[in-house]
Amino acid sequence: MSDELHPALRTRACELFGVKFPVVQTGMGWVSTPELTAATANAGGLGILASGTLTVAETEAAILRTKELTDAPFGVNVRGDAPDVGERAELLKKHGVRVASFALAPKERVIRDLKDAGLVVMPSIGAKRHAEKVAAWGVDAVIVQGGEGGGHTGSVPTSVLLPQVVDAVDIPVIGAGGFHDGRGLVAALAYGAAGVAMGTRFLLTSDSPVPDAVKQEYLKRGVNDTVVTSVLDGVPQRVLRTELVDQLIGRGAASRLTRSVRHAVAFQKMSGTPWRDIVREGLAMKKTHELSLGQVIMAANTPMMLRSSMVDGRVDLGTLASGQVAGVIDDLPSCAELLARIIAQAEAVLARMQA
Numbered sequence: 001m002s003d004e005l006h007p008a009l010r011t012r013a014c015e016l017f018g019v020k021f022p023v024v025q026t027g028m029g030w031v032s033t034p035e036l037t038a039a040t041a042n043a044g045g046l047g048i049l050a051s052g053t054l055t056v057a058e059t060e061a062a063i064l065r066t067k068e069l070t071d072a073p074f075g076v077n078v079r080g081d082a083p084d085v086g087e088r089a090e091l092l093k094k095h096g097v098r099v100a101s102f103a104l105a106p107k108e109r110v111i112r113d114l115k116d117a118g119l120v121v122m123p124s125i126g127a128k129r130h131a132e133k134v135a136a137w138g139v140d141a142v143i144v145q146g147g148e149g150g151g152h153t154g155s156v157p158t159s160v161l162l163p164q165v166v167d168a169v170d171i172p173v174i175g176a177g178g179f180h181d182g183r184g185l186v187a188a189l190a191y192g193a194a195g196v197a198m199g200t201r202f203l204l205t206s207d208s209p210v211p212d213a214v215k216q217e218y219l220k221r222g223v224n225d226t227v228v229t230s231v232l233d234g235v236p237q238r239v240l241r242t243e244l245v246d247q248l249i250g251r252g253a254a255s256r257l258t259r260s261v262r263h264a265v266a267f268q269k270m271s272g273t274p275w276r277d278i279v280r281e282g283l284a285m286k287k288t289h290e291l292s293l294g295q296v297i298m299a300a301n302t303p304m305m306l307r308s309s310m311v312d313g314r315v316d317l318g319t320l321a322s323g324q325v326a327g328v329i330d331d332l333p334s335c336a337e338l339l340a341r342i343i344a345q346a347e348a349v350l351a352r353m354q355a
Contacts, residue, residue, distance in 0.1 A: 005020070005347075006346070006350050006351075008186075008189060008350055009021065009185075009189075009343065009347070009350075011172070011189070011195055012172045012194045013141065013172045013194035014195075016120055016140060016194075017073055017075075017098060018073040019041075019044060019045060019046050020044035020045075021043075021044040021045050021195075021339055021343055022185070022189075022194060022196070023044075023046070023185070023196060023197075023339060024045065024048065024176075024195060024196070024197035024198070025040040025045060025046065025047045025048055025197075025199075026048055026077075026124075026197050026198065027048035027049060027052075027076070028151075028199050028202075028321070029050045029052050029306055029310075030050070030053055030306050030307055030311050031050065031203050031208060031209065031210060031310055032050035032077070032202075033049075033062070033209050034049060034062050034066040034068075035069065035207060035209060036205075036207050036208055036209060036335070037049040037066050038066050038072075038074070039069075039205075039207035039334065039335040039336070040074075040202065040207075040335045040339075041066075041072035042069075042070050043335045043336040043338070043339040043340075044072075044343075045335070045339050046073070046099065047066075047070075047074045047075070047335075048075040048076065048077050048099065048101045049074060049075065050077050051077060051078055051088060052078070052082075052103065052303070053303050053306075053307070056084055056087055056088060056091065059076070059088060060091050060095070063091065063092075063097060073098035073099070074097070074098060074099070075097065075098060075099030075100065075101045075120075075122070076092055076097050076099070076100065076101065077101040077102070077103060078092075078100065078101070078106075079102070079103055079104060080103065080104040080105050080106035080107075080110070080123065081104050081106075085106055086110065086113075089106075089110055089114055092114065092119060093114070093117040093119065097119065098119070098120060099119065099120045099121075099122055100119045100120065100121050101123070102121070102122070102123040102124065103152075104123070104124075105123040105125070105134045105139070106123075108137045111137050120140045121138075121139045121140050122139065122140060122141040122142060122143060122174070123139055123142060123143070124143040124144075124176070125165075126144070126145055126153065126156075128164050128168050131144065131165045131169050131173075132169060135168075135169040135170075135171055139171065140171060141194070142165070142172075142173055142174065143197045144161055144165045144173055144174065144175055145158075145176040145197075146159070146160070146161045146162065146175075146176070146177035147177065147238075148178035148238075148324045148325065149176050149177030149178070149323045150200050150226075150237075150238050150239070150321045150322040150323035151199070151237050151238065151321040152235055153177070153228065153236060153237060153238050154236070155228075158176070158177040158179075161177075162175045162191045162192075162193055163191045163192060166191060166193060167192070172194035172195070173193050173194060174193060174195045174196065175188040175191065175193040175195070175196050176197040176198070176199070178325050179196040179197070179198050179325065180198060180200070180329060181341070181342055181345055182341070182342045182343065182345025182346035182347070182348070182349060183346075185342060185346045186349045186350060186353075199321075200218070200322055200326050200329070201325065201329060201338065202335065202338075203215075203218070204219065204326070204329050204331075204332055205332055205333055205334060205335050206332050206333065206334045207334055208332075209310075209311075210310050211310075211311075211312075213313050213315075214309055214310065214313055214315060214320065215332060217240065217315055217320065218320065218322060218326045218329070219326075219330060219331075221240060221322075221326050221327055223324050223326075223327030223328065224327070225240060225241050225326075225327060226238050226240055226241060226322050226323070226324055226326070226327075227241045227245060227249075229245065229248075231248050231249050232248065232305065232319060238322060238323065238324070239319045239322060240320040240322045240326070242315060242320065244318075245319060306318060306321060
């Protein structure tokens, strides 16, 4: 890869985020630590720190640790429906974070407040109408995840959703779901995107904190070894198919609900979140996503089951959020090696097309 970057790879996203390459590492709970975020930032991409599984104090500590590890711009992912979203937004402003990333779009006043402070606001969306709504609210960019993506996801594939959103809004659009190499980056640019966002590919790097045994579980899987199910937390999410997942799918609703209540209690003790905030957040989720009360209680499953696998290495007790792209990944490069490889391949593809 030459020092002179191909002009097509200098997109609006590079200027907006203040990064060298139009590649985003998504804010994965328990995975996107200061170390992974900084490694991505130092390699020229946009690293996004996950805060959804952290307390406010832990989030501040993680931001400070990330700043110790990199001088490059980075983002922090915040749950837009969190009861303390305002307090977390203040942290981002206080510490000069470049990008405020949201798994669910926050209220319009939060967006305005962050933009007034000079932050770039970028929510993730899974439907054209959601992109149009947040664009009207003034967000700076959106991550558009197609159905191939891991974790909570929709049913429309990236190849259909991405160009649809690009045609609907005039802000930078970042494609997610199914991307892992330079060919995918060029394809996203051809659709009109300003870059790509990747979760599973960054999870499977040497800089990722995920236990090696869990990474090997991903590497041995094929493209048909994931499943989209709502039994985990009431909302469709894509995970690796494991014995535990098959058991949960086969269990009755009452059994799953009992497990969810236990996880809710465990998460409350671990996070220290007051029960009144948990109840308020649950009611907000119920209204926003039109969930039943049982589904709201089930939502406690996700952080606890992800922690069991991503932190404790217990595949038998936890779930493995994964995009289908895991089936075509077979190595664990560093973030620097990964980004260098993606850009080199993208430049080669562009050169071949021009020739």
